[in-house]
Amino acid sequence: MEITTAQTGVQTSLSDLGTPLVDVTFVVVDLETTGGRPEAEGITEIGAVKVRGGEILGEFATLVDPGHEIPVQIQRLTGITTSMVYDAPRIAGVLPAFLEFLGHDSVLVAHNAGFDVGFLKAACAGHAIDWPAPDVVDTVKLARALVPRDEVRNHRLGTLAAHFGAHTTPNHRALADARATVDVLHALLARAGSLGVTSREDLLVFGAKVPAARRRRATMADGLPEAPGVYVFKDEQGVPLYVGTSGNIKRRVKSYFTASEKRRGMGLMVDLAHTVTPIPCATALEAHVREIRLIAEFRPRFNRRSARPEKAAWLKVTDERFPRLSVVRSRRDDEALYVGPFRSKTAAGAARDAIHDVRRIRQCTQPISSKGAPPCVLAEIDRCDAPCLGELTPEAYAPIVTALRQELESGTSTLVSDLERRLARLATDERFEEARATRDALVEMLRGTDRHQRRAPLVENPHFVAARPRAGGGWEFAVVRYGRLAGSAHANRGEDPRPVIESLALFAEAVSPTDETLPEETDVVLRWLERPGTRVVDSNLPWVSPVGGAGGALSRLDPLVERARELAWEDERAS
Template sequence: MHDSQPQQPSFEELGTHLSQVTFCVVDLETTGGGKDSAITEIGAVKVRGGEIVGEFQTLVRPHGPIPPMIQVLTGITDLMVADAPRLSQAMPPFAEFAAGCVLVAHNAPFDVGFIQRAHQELGMPWRRPTVVDTVTLARQVLLKEEVRNCKLATLAAHFNATTVPNHRALSDARATVDVLHGLLERVGNLGVHTLEDLGELTARVSPDRRAKRVWAKEAPEGPGVYWFLHDGPDADGTRRSEVLYVGKSNNLRARVRSYFSASEQRGRIHEMVRVATGLRFLRCSTHLEAEVRELRMIAAHAPRYNRRSRNQKKLQWLKLTDEAFPRLSVVRKVTGKGTFWGPFSSTEAAQEAAMAIHEAYPLRQCGGRLSATRPSQSCALAEMGRCLAPCELGDGAQRYAAVVEEVRRAWALDVRPVLRSVRERLGRLTQEERFEEAAAVTERLKAFYRTSVRHHRLRSLAACREIVATAREGTGWAIHVIRFGKLAGAATATTSEVREVARELAGVSETVLQPDGGIPAGSVEEAERIAAWLESDGVRLLSVDGEWSWPLHAGLEPEALTAELIGRRAPALDLAFPPELADDHRAGRRRHRVRTG
């Protein structure tokens, strides 16, 4: 942990020292600056530790003539490039020459833009190298009183370059090398000694933010959670510590360092780092433990700079009310009474699912309780045949219990009746070319299906008293104890120790009580992260106390889902699963689900 005032860190802690960086200083000559312009010459010098370690130069034959003004400026004529290699022959050798280097150019967006476009046109992989622009660097380092402008000729003269730039690629690259070395000498006086420092300087990272990198000094290189703090007085003068932001990483030190470098581009995070007065971290045994602890800390502290996972408890559920003639109700909490289905991320999503159910089953949609002994007047939905009118206590009341039971079955076992209920309507809408209405109905049914998958994924995990599982992680094995859908313990072990460590971990893991309603003991998001891990490749179950299973027809493969919707085999619909459900759903069905029902 660290929450003291920043100190100057050592070079080794900060990154790659500039003396150990290999720079490839490149210059291009082209037929112009437009999109249709072509490269006519490539010149490059490779330097390391102030020494030249290689040079590259070639003319390039463009597909068209070189404009007369360009020939005068560069001295490169059509005759000179008549026997030169095409770009497809010249670019691969240059790419090999520059591989693994930091690219340097004077006005780098121009030269590197041409190089990147050439890679794309030739189908060559673009490795996104680190780029240093000597124009940008000069503007950061040199005073206006020192140079009248930042043109290459001006800077070459200012730094007494051994080569005079003359609009030929290799000569200009050699002059840029001298400019680069002159600029690097200047930035050394500003405390810039590593490649990371150089990137931060050109990105205008504030000295205050850079100085706080020392907070990462004590962070371990393994998985864990970290949180930024602000210590200060409240309005009444009471001093308190506020958690500003919580994060997790599989490499704490590398992740924390990034907050103080040019790689961090988020404006709100810049503000957070500026406000923060300290940083703390907690080493975790496994990657999953780090994910779960992050979620729990965000839920506990609601940090103002965290956007995701702050509303883990703000979920909605559909409920079949516990009364004489049950109806659907959107609720925020699962209790012991009634039948619940969900969860939904918003009230609107829950209402859409309710509409899908009402289209399939003639449940009443009126509010309030109905008497089981005293009849009342029916509404317009009964006249339209969309409600059994149990309020009249006639035949509809006698058949109502069976309809309610069908809804419960759809929620608990089989989504197919709900999907099939719209076949006729979808066909009619399509024949009448009312495609927008057909799309709305389809989206509603797909949302119903996705909720069914999510519902059973959570309930199956929450129903298990204990699952002990392990998977490869790094050089060892990650072991997790999961109780009623909540992570109760985590540890790592070598191959020979897995079963022994798992037994010991189960004995000391958190005691978790089974909650009401069949929901996970922790948050829904925590259970979904756990399910994603359990369903991932390579996970091995050591023991399961309970039945980790889904009903056979609670979820369907894409082709089967399409067939249920339209009544025939056809190309699968795009299910548009959320990222946390898509691959995990298919993997879970393929490997772990026990089909029942």
């Protein structure tokens, strides 16, 4: 596949979703109190600064009458005396104004946040005011995670303010301390950003639980492109450990070295990793396809969602004198019809069983001779026309197979109707276990058949070019040959797309109809093509889907599933 490297972004993956820190509103608060116990002591001063994107949006400051004398040692520490708060409002009058200043979606920030939040929550509880439970960031915890002890002697606010050159010197007055905390916060966010913490969601889970040795290994991301594509973590021997995709490779890789990465096993993977190989891609579709191919090729031990093509199975209408249905693991270049792929051999077998319930196609596997053979059980109970008896000619049997092939390839409505009638009869006869099995088999048959009917026009097409509009303007293009992504590129807003399309078609990968393509890859390409807004640019064959196909029947599955719940309940009641 030819790659067109792009410096502009594309639609990001789910792992990149979140609120950028530049768009987050922080309310940095500091309290002065008469002691250290929220349930027994009172607040004497509240100071807060609201910031977003480095810009101060407002400040809040007020003294508070705690309702009792301020201890002498607290007066000496803060400079706030009992006489100073004599005419100050009580906390019941201050809290509503502060909570309004806080807002409904701000992140509350404090240095040693447990202390300040504890007093605020206790004050709300004591005056029947609902605590809004905002997201909270503690700059002490951030500092412990980001500033090693060999850099500063401790993580007190005064020490950090001096270390980072804060514009305000903390002095145990609420507003001054809040202003100093703002500067400390911004310095810490700059450090966290270099480790991949770039969103509100990243910040809220970032803490001191990541070993320092792992954090230092974040340099593994140095030099990686800030472009969309695939990244591959490898061990010392160069063996792939994990494959992923992202709209920004460098930023995503850095996030693995922070506490924002919570997936089980990822910590061990990062500890074992020695290098990261980036593969920039022109579009998100190309990145997704490359991820699928790499996972299938290398089977990285930490990719739990690994593509395993050997699990897929097809339902084959065999090319014999008396064709039958057979479950197979792969397709051959013969005249047989292959329906699928199904998600597993078991699913394909269930679909075959469903068809056998309503179609008189041969089920036995023994060779059929002209001399005939003893009838099987199915022949005795009139479930098969028994070509094995030698009384049925291939010409007389052929219409059964021809009709079934047409149903599987282009229209399943009659087949589905017959299965639904069988399901209704079983339910009426209170044969609930058989009804559930029939329902499950019907679902599997529809899923595999729908997959086949949707894939066939693409898998059989030697050359197909499509375009989709890009977020923010421009177009992205894909060349698909025999169901395989052969090339991908994009044109920026205002750029003439025709030269891009011509170049892409010229240099796209050559694909043969006999080349093996992962079913998951074709499914990903199909989902991209079926999204609203896609346009067909060029195609050697028509891209169509049958009107009476399995997809329409699948859309009616909800009532069927509900009936399955009723059958299960009736079965339990009968037992």
